[in-house]
Amino acid sequence: MTLAPQPYLNTRVSAMSERLLTSDQIAALCELSLPDLAERFGLEPLLDEQLDRRTKSRAVKQALINTLLDELRVLIRPMNANEAGLLLAWGRKYALFNLKTLLRGKLYELDQSEISANLYELPAHVRLPQQELFRAEGVLELLRKLEQGPYSLIARQGREVFEQKREPFALEAALDQRYYGEMVRRLLQVSNQDGNELKHLLGAVLDRVGLLWLLRFRFSYGLSPSETYYQLVPSVRLLHRDRLLKLVNLETFDEILAALPEPLTTRLAGSTSLMEVQRRLGGHVTDEARRTLANGQSGVARALAYLILREHGVLALFSIIQGQLLGLPRELIEIAVEVSEPNCPADSLADAA
Amino acid sequence: MLRQLSTTHLRPLTRRLRQVGTKVRTQLAPLLEQAEPRLIRLREAATTRLRPLAQRIGQAASAARSRLGPMIAEMPHLAQQLRAEAAQAEFRLRPLPMKHVRLLVITDDLPQASLTLAETESFHPDTRAPEAQMLSGIPGRDYRDLYQQARSRLEKIAKVVPIDDTPPIEQVRVVGHDELRAVNEQLGERWAEASRFEEAFRRIDEQDRFVREQQASLENFSNLHIDLGALRNKTRFLDFYVGVVPRENVRRLQGAVSLADHLLFTYLERGDSTHVVIVGPRGEKEGQLASVLSSASFQPLPIPAALEDADPAHKRDELATQREQLEAERAGLRRELADWEQTHHDRLLEAQRALLLAEPFVTLDPSIRSAGHLAALAGWVPARAVSELEARLRGSLALPFELEQRAPTANERPLVPSVPIKHRLLAPFTMLVKQYGIPQYGEVDPTPLFAVTFLLMFGSMFGDVGQGATIAGLAWAFREKLGRFYLFGVMAGLSSVLFGFLYGSIFGYEEVLPALWTSPIHHPILMLKIALGYGVVFIAVACLLAIYNRLVVKDIAAALFGHHGLVNLIFYLAMVFGGLGLAGSGELGTTPLLLILLSLAALAVHAWRHLDAPFSEKVLVVFIETLETVVGYISNTLSFLRVAAFSLNHAALSLAVLTLASMMGPAGHLITVILGNLFVLVLEGGIVMIQVMRLQYYEGFSRYFSGDGHEFSPLRLRRRAA
Structure with a gap:
């Protein structure tokens, strides 16, 4: 990105980041009723009583996705073709x-x-x-x-x-x-100036995907190391090609978790199921995104971080609305949006396999 | 007296005449005797030679009669068409008045009503939901789904075999639900057959590609000095795979096979494919590879048997024969497809007709709402066409209906479509106006004004008889490729020719033609003055149009105080007159000064009242806006100097070309003049075009033309005349 649009994009991202939902705000939203949620987010026409549950759910998700993609379009305006291409690819x-x-x-x-x-x-x-x-x-x-x-x-x-x-x-x-x-x-x-921060952030996303796929293909689908490796995308940060080649050859879930580099080892220590790994890796990505948004210099990386967090927020909001439409108890909705820890025993890896 | 006259004058004269006659006969007799046989020969020769010619002329005339006959017969029809076009053609600035029409019909009559509306080509559907809550049903959804599936199938078939898009429809009739279903089913069967052809062609292409890969591989193998025959069979300890894999997958495949203790070697790259050899130990990990190779789209290549012994030329011939066989197979399939098309051509055309007849109802679908057996549809119709529309509906609908009409309300104005000006000469200018936007209903359509001012500015900036004629000639020569846009080139060229005569310029020469008016380069100050005057008139007219457009939508405040409103116009004209006074007598004048100050004060007060900001910010914004008004009008007027500048520039460039040419010999002179004119035509012609467009869009349209309307697009029946 040329120097001139950087301050504009950074200011734009900072202004937009006011819209992001913190964990506390998500927890507070869990306590609101459906009409209150509709009023707060301007979703009243979509949650009209006359519509059936499926239509309402669909309309809300569509509206939230539109919001996210509209913001994406606003953010890519000052970017050059390569940077905009990356965010559009996302x-x-x-x-x-x-x-x-x-x-x-x-x-x-x-x-x-x-x-x-x-x-x-x-x-x-x-x-x-x-x-x-x-x-x-x-x-x-x-x-x-x-x-x-x-x-x-x-x-x-x-x-x-x-x-x-x-x-x-x-x-x-x-x-x-x-x-x-x-x-x-x-x-x-993308140029080096923005590339390092982007590499760091996108690397976290790719590490998450790579590790989840690795565990799923190896232990849930029972694919061979060769087949598993072939289906993976090497990351640009931790789980690069050589590391993936080593990890896929390991025989157990725990062996793989133990062989992971830092900070993944610490982050995933004690995980016993794929669900838990998924949840913790999700937290890892949002933490990285928050760090980039707060301390990053690159406008493009901060824009991508914003979008990742924004998506996380709108999906949490959708989960709350969906939970209420389905009449689920609040405790369950809170677990779904990761506000509280599940207190039921997690499925063991063996069960999942 | 008479006798005396006869004796004295006529008798000698008669005698003299007799003598002359005798002399002539004596002298001409031998000549006539000589000439007679020649004349006879000449007559015979003429008869012999001219008869075939006359016969040929007769034949040609007959052929011409037979060829021209239909054209001559068509002439009255053509004349009628032209008369109709001329009657429809209109040079108008005001929009065509529109009416909002609501049609209530019995649901069963909906398809017929749609067809009738489509036939009149005057109904632009209004897709808003009706206000009446009871009209909440949406009829015809099933019909629409059927239509869309059938249309999709027909379009897919049309990619395999040609189908006329708009065949003649002799009888306009309603296509019922059952007929549409039958058409859809029939098209489903046809598509299943057509897709089999498609698939067969693809299969042949795939096989052909693979044979080509083998040919390339053969070339490569024959250059290797190893025993490739050994690779054909797996050995007791070693496992071999030789084949082609998409280039994109090679690196991942390399990693994947390494996990099964195999090695991957690349020996040839062609396009998107990479030829690889995979080698590894036989054993339990060998089994892992099959699935990976399948995921990686690995295609094993047959290794030629006994390559080391066989003649490579023989293998090449074998592969070439395979390709020939594939080509023959392809040709056979083409013939089969042609037969298939022949068999189904009429039925496919019938299906196309049925779908075209069903289309209006489907197009109207979003505008239709129903309650029980009653359906309502709404749209916009030109006011003058409403009575004809009603009469047509009365004639075609079997069941009762009701047609309500009303003028558009003020709130609806942005929704009302604008009917574009229809005129052959204005058509290319309409296209250029559309690039900026469509006039909102009520707004002045700028097309006629745009056309006149465009030609005026282009001609004055690029006045040259020769170059103008070249532009017009080229546009005429390429009229078929340019479509209706060729008229734009012709008119621009003619405008250039006209100004060329006024300036006395032909291909840059200013001494050949006498100037009907004056040459710009000799009177630059006059040209600049005229350009400024033109600019003032242009801006004043643009402001007047802006005021008119706002008054039409009853936005009085904007007409008075808005951008380019009345107060702005007063300020501008006062500034112009003040400027003229300053230039003439050295004084601004009291009245212009007062008007300038009062209008600026009015604008400032208006801006102040409408600004919601802290005091200091208000002061700053009002000051800047007022200053911008002053600077803006001055700079915008000066912007028109470019009209004169380019007329001078044109003459100066031509002068430069001719000066260069004068330094050369005769051939060099000619070449320089031709190339120089070409350069001026392409480069300067292009720049002048851009500059004129800029003046039109920025100085004109941005003042008075919102361009946020939408075009009248009536429901139509797509068909060719039967």
Whole structure:
């Protein structure tokens, strides 16, 4: 980023960070009723009594995602093409959700309206050629259409694998891998000035994804070390290529946790289940994002940190609203938004496996 | 007396004539005798030679008659079309009055009502939900879903075989739900067949690609000095894989195979593919590889048997034969597809027609609401077309209906569509105006004014008979490629020609043509004065239009005190007259001075009252805004000096070209003049165009044209005339 837009972006991020929800604020939100939540966040029309529960939930999630992606669009305005490309690549996760929904819908031959009801309306800057894909009559036709765009390689691979195995795992794994691979590629195009802070922050995100996938593929899905390694995306920080090669060869959950570098070892010490690891790693990423937002110099890195925290906040808000729509007890909602610790015994790794 | 006259004058004359006649006969007789056979020969030759020619002319005339016949027959129709176009063409600044129309029909009549509305091409749907709560149903959703699926299928089929987008529709009729369902099912079957063709073509392409990879691999193998035959079979201790993998996957695959104690070597890279050899010990980890290789899209390459013994040329021939077979297969498939298209062509066209007839109802879908058997739809219709619309509905709907019309309310104004000015000559200018925006309903449509001022400015800045004629000629020559936009080039070129005559300039030469008016380079001060005067008039007219536009929407305060409102205009004109006085008599004048001070004070007070800020900030903002008004109008007026500057620049550039040319010999002179004119045409022509657009957009449109309206886009039946 050139020097001139840095102060503007930093000021913009600082001003926007007032909107972030702290843990205490999230805890306070758990105590509010649904009408109070609707009034506070301007969601009254979406939570109208006449609408059914599913429609309400869908509308709220859509509105929250729109808010997040609108803010993303505002933040990328002063950035150059590479920086904006990186943040847009991050925002395309929602397009990826849509793509997976479409794939599953076509695979299980769901009704068009059923699929349509589960797709997010996304702004043009992060959208896939969804309508074109939506019109496909079957998963193979969908993959053929996908082959004509930026996902051509994985679509071809996915189609070949799908034709052999008729199951979507390999395809979905390839899509996820492509998504994170694209982020790494774009990160490497950003200048050094912003690059180090971005590398630090995005590294934490990739470490989290890499470790979770490693544990899931190895112990939940029972994949071989070779297959597991092939499905992983090396991180730019802790879990780089060589470390992943060593970790996938380890045989037990505890051995892997013990072989992790700091600060992951300390952070995950005593974890007994994948759920717990996921929760703690989530905390690790948000801590890193908070640190970058508070102390960072790079406007781009701070913008990305803001978006990560903002997403965490809006998803927490959605969980609270969803919990209330489902009539769940407050204690359970608090556990879901990580305000309180679960007091039920966690599933052991052995059970999960 | 008569006899005397005859005796004295006529008799000698008669005698003389007789003598002359005898002499002529005597002298001409031999000549005539000689000439007669020649004349006979000439007549025969003419008959022999001219007859075929006459026959050919007759044939040509007959052919011309047969060719021109339809054209001649079409002439009255064409003339009628032109008359109709001329009748519709309009040069108007005020918007076409619109009415809001609400149509209440029985639900069963909805498809017919949609068709009728589409036929009139005067109904722009209003998609707002109706105020009446009872009208909450949304009919026709099922119909729309069917239509969309059928349309999607037809579009996919059209990518495989050509299908006319807008076939002639001889009879406009309602396409019922059952018919649409049948069309959709039929298209589903056709798409299933067409997609099989698509898939077959892809399979051939894939095989072809793989054969090409093998050809490349063969070249590579033949250069290696190892026993590749050994790689074909797994040994007791070693496991071999030779194949192609997407380049993007190689590094990850390398890591993955290393975990199974295997090694990956790259021996060839082609495009997105990498040819690799994977080697490792046989054993329990070997099993892990199959799944990884599958995930990495690894394609094993058949290693040529007995490569070391076989003739590489033979293998090449074999692969070439395989490719030829694939090509033959492709050609066969194309023939099969052509047959398939032939078989289904008419039915696909019928399906296209059915979908085009169903389209209006589907397009209207978001505007329709219903309650029981009653459906309501709303839209905007030009006021003059409402009665015809009602008459058409009366003629086509079997069941009772009600049509309500009313003028748009003030709040609805941003929603009312604007009908664009239709005129062939203005069409290219309309496109340029659209780049800025669409006039909001009520706003003055700037297109005619834009066209006139654009041509005036372009011509005056680029006045040259030769170059103008070149622009017009090129635009005419490429009229088919340029579409309607060619008229823009022709008119700009003609404007340039006109000013070229006024300036006496042709291809930069100023001595060839006598100037009908004056040459800019010889009277620069006059040109600058005219440009300033033009600028003042332009800005004053823009302000007047801004005032008018605000008065139309009843925004009196903005018309008076807003940007470029009445007070601004008074200030500006007072400043202009004051400036003229200052330049003429050296005095600003009391009245202009008073008007300037009063108008600035009025603007400052207005800004002060509408500013919600601390005192010091208010002072600062009002001061800066007032200063900006003064500076802005002065700089905007001076901005028009560029009109004169470019006319001078044009002449100066031409002079430079001719000076350079005069230093050369005859050939050099000609080449320099041609290249110089080309340079002036492309570079200066482009710059002048940009400058004119800038003056139009910034000095004109930004004052009076919001451009945030939306275009009248009526419901239409897409079809070609039968």
